[in-house]
Amino acid sequence: MIQRLDPLTQRLLARSVPHGPLVLMYHSVVPGQSAPAWRWAVSMTRFIEQLDLLQAHGWTTANLTELLPTRPLPEKTVVITFDDGYADNYAAFEELAKRGMRATWFMVTRDIGQKSGWADEVPPQPMLSAEQLRIMHAAGMEIGSHTLSHCRLLKANAATVAEELVRSRQQLEQILSQPVTSFAYPYGQFDDAAVTAVREAGYQTACTTRPGWALRDGHPLRIRRISIFAGDTLSTVARKLVFADNDVSWRQLAAYYAGRLAHRLRLS
Ligand SMILES: [Zn+2]
Secondary structure (H helix, E strand, O other): OOOOHHHHHHHHHOOOHHHHHEEEEOOOOOOOOOOOOOOOEEEEEHHHHHHHHHHHHOOOOHHHHOOOOOOOOOOOEEEEEEEEEEEEHHHHHHHHHOOOOOEEEEOOHHOOOOOOOOOOOOOEEEEHHHHHHHHHHHOOOOOEEOOOOOOOOOOHHHHHHHHHHHHHHOOOOOOOOOOOOOOHHHHHHHOHHOOOOOOOOOOOOEOOOOOOOOOOOOOOOOOOOEEEOOOOOOHHHHHHHHHHOOOOOOOHHHHHHHHHHHHHHHHO
């Protein structure tokens, strides 16, 4: 069943003016329409509705490297990103390509063409192949690194971190015959040392999982992202575009506005 926006969300979305570009984070895109059990996955039906929502409201898709301050972006710019590199993302790529939209993938490079080999909430999943990555790249998609092994950067020693960062970049560059300059921190975990290591490994842009407008920190290696979850409705996704936050329940938004009102009353 096609979802519609509730009337209040429709009004909020129509009136909102973005505070810069937004980056959305996806993981697995599961065929069909029933909500996946894994919170970080979305169904293909929902994913397509979300693409249609973006297009219907005038959002332009960009690749992550385009957030570097080289040229101005359209007011409504969104970067769609996929972490890990699950094979089910290939169908998502085809839906994007069909619509002339673009996206950026962050690959766990050791597992390309195999099954996910790191301990996770889900059993091992088939991953995109090198050949698929070449096709996606040729179609205008960006491919970046998510380390060799989905490494917890804050728990590894400096030599391991450097190897995870550099070798994964080199592996992708070999597959794509192109420089690779984008990265996403596994588990969203980073600190100053990790940011420095990412820069020294040759990356220019890196995504965290902190919610907010992408460039709020003014730092291309600390880009913020909005998470899209299995349970998101079309209206919650729309409010994520409006408020650049992961929690856009009416209860949360009411608390936010009540706080602002209380602040104004104290000032007056
Ligand atoms: Zn990941």
